[in-house]
Amino acid sequence: MDRRKFVQQSMLGVAAVGAAACGSNSDGDSTADGGAPAVHTQKSVTWRLASSFPRSLDTIYGSAEVLAERLEAMSEGRFRLRCYPAGEIVPADRVMDAAQQGTVQIGHTASYYFIGKNPALAFDCCVPFGLTARQQTAWLVEGGGLDLMRSLFADFNLTTFPAGNTGSQMGGWFRREINTAADLQGLRMRIPGLGGEVMSRLGVTVQMFAGGEIYPALERGAIDATEWVGPYDDEKLGFHKVAKYYYYPGWWEPGPSLSYQVNLDAWGKLPKAYQEMFTTAASESATVMQARYDQRNPAALSRLLTQGVELRPFSDDLLRAARSASLDMQEEQAAADPTYRKIYETWKSVRRDAYRWFGTAELAYARFAFEEEGK
Numbered sequence: 001m002d003r004r005k006f007v008q009q010s011m012l013g014v015a016a017v018g019a020a021a022c023g024s025n026s027d028g029d030s031t032a033d034g035g036a037p038a039v040h041t042q043k044s045v046t047w048r049l050a051s052s053f054p055r056s057l058d059t060i061y062g063s064a065e066v067l068a069e070r071l072e073a074m075s076e077g078r079f080r081l082r083c084y085p086a087g088e089i090v091p092a093d094r095v096m097d098a099a100q101q102g103t104v105q106i107g108h109t110a111s112y113y114f115i116g117k118n119p120a121l122a123f124d125c126c127v128p129f130g131l132t133a134r135q136q137t138a139w140l141v142e143g144g145g146l147d148l149m150r151s152l153f154a155d156f157n158l159t160t161f162p163a164g165n166t167g168s169q170m171g172g173w174f175r176r177e178i179n180t181a182a183d184l185q186g187l188r189m190r191i192p193g194l195g196g197e198v199m200s201r202l203g204v205t206v207q208m209f210a211g212g213e214i215y216p217a218l219e220r221g222a223i224d225a226t227e228w229v230g231p232y233d234d235e236k237l238g239f240h241k242v243a244k245y246y247y248y249p250g251w252w253e254p255g256p257s258l259s260y261q262v263n264l265d266a267w268g269k270l271p272k273a274y275q276e277m278f279t280t281a282a283s284e285s286a287t288v289m290q291a292r293y294d295q296r297n298p299a300a301l302s303r304l305l306t307q308g309v310e311l312r313p314f315s316d317d318l319l320r321a322a323r324s325a326s327l328d329m330q331e332e333q334a335a336a337d338p339t340y341r342k343i344y345e346t347w348k349s350v351r352r353d354a355y356r357w358f359g360t361a362e363l364a365y366a367r368f369a370f371e372e373e374g375k
Contacts, residue, residue: 042075042078042079042271042273042274043078044077044078044079044080045075045078045079045080045270045271045274046080046081046082047079047080047081047082047104047105047106047266048081048082048084048089048104048105048106049064049067049068049081049082049083049084049104049105049106049107049108049260050084050086050088050089050090050095050098050099050103050104050106050107050108051064051083051084051085051086051095051107051108051109052086052092052093052095052107052108052109052110052113052210052211053085053086053092053108053211054085054086054087054210054211054212055085056212056236057211057233057236057237059232059233059289059292059293059296060164060166060229060233060258060289061083061085061108062288062289062292063108063163063164063258063285063286063288063289064081064083064108064163064260064285065083066281066284066285066288066289067081067163067260067281067282067284067285068080068081068082068083070277070280070281070284070285071277071278071281074277074280074281075274075277079274079277079278081106083108084104086210086211086212087210087212089103089104090103090104091210092109092113092210092211093113093114093208093210095107095108095109095113095261096109096111096113096114096117096156096158096261099158099261099262099263100156100157100158100261100263102263102265102266104263105262105263105266106260106261106262106263107158107259107260107261108163108258108259108260108261109258109259109261110125110192110193110256110258110259111124111125111149111160111259111261112124112125112126112127112192112193112194112256113192113193115193115194117156118152118155118337118339118340119194119333119337119340120152120333120337120339120340120343120344121152122193122194123145123148123149123343123344123347124149124152124153124160124257124259125193125256125257125258125259126193126252126253126254126255126256126257127193127194127252127326127330127347128194128195128198128251128252128322128323128326128329129251129252129254129322129323129326129327130254130255130347130351131254131255131347131350131351131354132167132168132254132255132354132358133165133166133167133168133254133255133257133290134255134358135255135350135351135354135358136165136255136256136257137162137165137255137257137286138350138354139347139350139354140162140257141162143346143350144346145346145347145350146160146162148342148343148346149343152339152343153261154264157263157264157265158261158262158263158264159261159262159264159267160259160260160261160262161259161260161262161278161279161282161283162257162258162259162260162282162283162286163257163258163259163260163282163285163286163289164257164258164285164286164287164288164289164290165255165256165257165258165286165289165290165293166229166230166253166255166256166258166289166290166293167230167255167290167293167294167297168230168249168250168253168254168255169227169228169229169230169249169250169253169254169256170227170229170230170231170234170246170247170248170249170250171227171246171247171248171249171250171251171314172189172191172225172226172227172228172246172247172250173218173225173226173227173234173239173240173242173243173245173246173247174187174224174225174243174244174245174246174247175218175221175224175225175242175243175244175245176224176245177245177312178225178245178247178312178314178318179315180315180317180318181202181315181317181318181320181321181322183318184199184202184203184204184318185202185203185204186203186204186205187203187204187205187224187225188204188205188207188222188223188224188225189204189205189206189207189223189224189225189226189227190206190207190208190209190214190217190218190223190225190226190227191204191206191226191227191252192208193252193253194252194326194329194330195227195250195251195252195253196208196252197329198252198322198325198326198329199252199322201325201328201329202321202322202325207222207223209223209226211228211237214226214228214237214239215237215238215239215242218239218242218243219241219242225243226239226243227250227252227253229293230293230297230300230301231297231298231300231301231303231304232293232296232297232300234246234300234304235300235303235304240304240307240308240309244308244309244310245310245312246304246309246310246311246312247312247313247314248311248312248313248314249313249314251314251319251322251323251326252322252326257286258286258289260282262278330344
């Protein structure tokens with residue numbers, strides 16, 4: 001298969017919102033051929049998906065469940081997807097390798113976990129002081145971002161489909177107060193991606209743990225702080241039981257997009273009708289995931305605030321220091337790597353225009369309406 005040609009021809013489908021459930025966890029192999037496009041003439045296909053997330057996080061892991069349910073329904077049971085949470089086939093940080101090597105057909109993950117392979121992979125998810133959820137989706141789907149990312153992923157024998165966005169994230173849980181940028185010195189924090197690189201530049205000792213490993217590390221004092229997503233997931237993970245201070249905003253993840261990283265060899269063998277089903281189902285699962293977070297986070301925050309949690313904003317001093325370090329990091333990466341520079345320059349132009357528009361109508365409305373409602 002000509003992978004570059006695939007990158008140019010790929011497109012996203014549009015679908016409605018639905019609910020989800022994964023198939024069983026038994027092994028399965030693809031048995032598809034390149035036959036006629038009508039679903040009833042196709043042979044059965046069974047793919048495996050390895051996720052970087054635990055099953056207990058029903059919102060973030062749940063996007064894979066939506067994908068599985070919709071594929072099975074649209075194909076009348078002929079295209080099945082079996083989903084495996086982090087650790088069942090491979091650890092969370094090996095999901096991209098598993099998809100690249102064909103151990104599974106799909107990796108369900110956040111691409112910034114794998115910036116060690118190429119820092120530009122972060123743009124598939126998010127970068128510090130980057131795009132909000134709507135802006136990220138607009139860039140990927142309509143602004144040429146997905147074509148740029150698929151060109152990069154082709155080097156790893158993969159293509160990528162957006163799998164959902166968490167929306168703006170919180171700044172995380174801290175065992176002690178953080179009043180200024182100077183208070184970050186010596187802090188031990190779990191934080192991935194380029195946000196972790198920025199924190200390191202600000203004096204933080206950065207560590208990485210998978211979702212299910214964070215609470216024990218925070219409880220026993222192996223780390224002083226952690227970020228994850230937002231109130232709904234954070235409450236499930238129990239961080240409020242071992243860390244009192246809940247900071248915002250998560251400037252390193254203003255709109256992180258998850259991904260289905262699909263093995264290109266497997267994709268090339270998939271009948272065209274099933275490719276269209278997958279594209280549509282992936283788009284639907286992305287819509288469902290963000291809607292669930294937007295619906296569930298407000299109530300979860302209210303619950304957390306009744307349990308002694310202290311909600312704190314990061315100081316302007318800290319935000320300015322972080323933004324400066326982030327811009328320096330991005331410019332250094334762009335100067336050192338032509339691939340990063342190509343994506344970064346396009347992305348930066350989109351961000352500039354998006355900030356101007358959203359900073360006009362949406363920000364003015366939010367400043368008035370949100371503040372008035374809170375009085």
